[in-house]
Amino acid sequence: MKTMELSLTVNGHARTFAIAPGDLLLDVLRREGYFGVKRGCEKGECGACAVLLDGKPVNSCLMFAAQAEGRQVVTIEGLARNGRLDPLQEAFLDHGAVQCGFCTPGMILSAKALLDHQPDPTEEQVREALAGHFCRCTGYKKPVEAVLAAAAARKTRSRRKPAAEVMQ
């Protein structure tokens, strides 16, 4: 059944997966153990399956896996570096923005895409960035606060960055 080879980069690592032509990116990623990619609706409506494709959030349930050939995919598993959580992940924990956690990976990835392009977003921009992610637990208030706090933390961290690199 698996008749194609798919070569792509997942979380910075070159990977090759055997796939069928009709396989969805969502199904392939979950099959390969990227469980942070959630199946919420399979219709592109809820945002739980979001991944970053070349830095932009996409619903992996609306893409054939084959369309990711040669591209950079980042899942939630790829955010922590050397055991250090991304400031967004830290902020989601500190601000109580995680309840059941099912929509959380998608929200964090869309927030990351936002902050990578707009390091100092307004609340409206954060709400716009999260609008494609339904959350039934939080009412969005704490996720929005977490993203704004992470933006602030990233600025502090980026100022400190050279020193951190010297330490390594």
Added chain:
Amino acid sequence: MSSRDVVGQNLRKVDGVKLVTGGAAFTDDIQLPGLLYGKILASPYAHARIRHIDVKKARALPGVHAVLTYKDVPRVPHTTAGQAWPEPSPYDTYLLDSKVRFVGDRVAAVAAETRAIAERALKLIEVDYEVLPAVLDMEQAMAAGAAVIHDEPDSTKIYDRDHNIAGYILREIGNVDEGFRQADLVVEREFRTQRQQHAMLEPHVSIAWLDPDGRLVIRSSTQVPYHCRRQVAMILQLPVSRIHVIKPRIGGGFGGKQEMLLEDITGALALAARRPVKIEYTREEEFYMARSRHPQILRMKMGVTRDGTVVASHLKVLATTGAYGSHSTTVQGNTGSKVLPLFRTDNMRFECHVVYTNMPVAGAFRGYGCPQGFFAQETVADEIAAELGIDPLEFHRRNVIRLGDIDRLSAQLGEGKEGLPRVIRSCGLPECMERAANAIGWQKRGARTPACGADTRVRVFDSVGHQDAGKSPGAARTSACATRRRGFGMACTMQGSGIAGIDWASAFFKMNEDGSFYLQVGASDVGAGADTVLAQIAAETLGVTLDKIVITSGDTDITPFDVGAYASSTTIISGGAVKKAAEKVRSQVLQMASKMLDAPAESLACADNQVFTTQGERKSVSMTEVALQALYREKTQIMDGASHFNTDSPPPFCATFAEVEVDTETGQVKVLHLVTAVDPGTAINPMQAEGQVEGAVTQGLGYALTEELILDGQGRPVNPNFLDYKIFSAKDMPKLTTILVQTDEPLGPYGAKSISEVPINGPAPAIANAIHDAVGVRIRKLPIRPEDVLQALRARQPEEVLVAK
């Protein structure tokens, strides 16, 4: 309170890191060799008998390993309601049956090597249906000549099957008729509420397999692992000891997973195929093959004296449970018992018929009957206050239940039987009302201000997410000034904390070499943070830091019994068990330390991972030293467990205040600000408690304004997807203000009651009352759609409303 180290602190969720890093935490996050995909063939008809069913072609399809129809499985009447045994819900459901009772009812089930093969196999099943007349209107269900939905003789506990009545309730305290005679003003109104869906982001999913000992393992998205185990054992006719139910992380439940929904059929397929089987609802299936909130038609009648004292209340309800009676009498019982006693009159009557219809099945849903009841009661209260010329806030101050009161209606209306009287031992409702009123700016109420006044808090997005576009700012401003009106509304609500005399829980601790404690609880964290709250209670009681508590929850092999996550019970009931068990273990720790420190145990205390003397010379040992002493010198495992239940269900209280803007040209209602003040007792983790409030009111906003599963004339769902069934997104939200008014509840661990249900009750009535304040019309049905507002505006004095001041 200030002396507490862990309870009351805003600590991170104990399971948080795995959730933010995509750890394999949820039911479907495992890979099992040989896993088969299960699918259910759903009835296309609302009511039909299966004359003939032929599965030969489906069974012959390569890759298909099991096909089940009613001919292949035991016929055991049961309820899917995840309630304590003996469940008060009717036993009217079968694993598979020769009759189908709603569009989406089970006809057959298959297990195949891929999802595609399973879907193809469903198409190969040949079914000859005898289509029966269907009951698709709850007001017609009891009528003479209506089709009888449960004509099978073996179902039990149905109130009146010949008239499609699943349950009937009539309770009265005092003398209601006499009460109304004493009233100077009696207002009676009819309200209609809709079918709301839980829409948790993780659909229902169950995976079943046989372990090497041949026991049936079911890994499932459930709020009730123990009830599930008991019910599956009964349905599949296996001993309870041959079933192991595992509840991993759950992607939201809200009552929808207080239901044995897929576990039985998944287990049956695994037994038939002798291979692991997974059934996961698609989003579409989730909308109509899972559960919903009970739609109701309510007649609320309230009598008051001229000075604004409530002297009698009478609530009459017609509700539909859909095709099966899951949670039928208990949800509706709550509509009376948790709603009417908010106003302290001696005379209350509650009457309710719960009827079967050939529609999707209703069940438990956050609020559990209260959102319907409070919508009716709080709207009538607002109308009465207006009629008497009293500020609704003042009307509530005079009439709401208060400290020391005894709620006698609850004594009559328990979970399927007589209940227990509720004594109000903690009550922060007055403070909730005052603080919420201040936060919303209640003094501005009644001004019916145009939207372009001095207040500039006009948000860019309306309640369904349409951005104001296409108009120049000037044009929008002019239009808004002419046609938009602001208004304020309020509602007071309450709930319970566990089911008195029924809900119970247990917990078990053992101490490890490093001074940490392993905590096993049957409680089911469904995403609301129970594991964290229970671990905080444990850490506080044992005097250790939160990282010293390792918690495992909701696994029927590993953890002791718990009824599960429902009825706002976990913090107070499971938390009570954890505290009791921790106190027993602490006394063992102190005994051990007493020998080590050569000091009497009574003089010792523990805090910050140390045991120390509190009198005389300060001496201490670390928890690690105590553990090593016990395990390797004394050869004793420090361990203990405890069980806990309450004979009362202390209510959390809530005041909800809304500010809305109504567009009189379009009928669009935009909520500008929603303030929720809640008395949860002690908030064990205030940050998490706030999160519960914010999530609940967001579901309450959808209930008020946008959410309804619509059925067509044949009982088929019209909008089973997130595009057509509108839940609020981040962009649609009004400003939310959350206020915790903490009290000290004597029956709760560290004074805690509950929080996660009560805030959902307030938004609908508060918004409806704010709409009235803004434009002078009463909307008595949910959801309040723009067309409802527009119709009401046009029906009543259009010139007064539409002309700008």
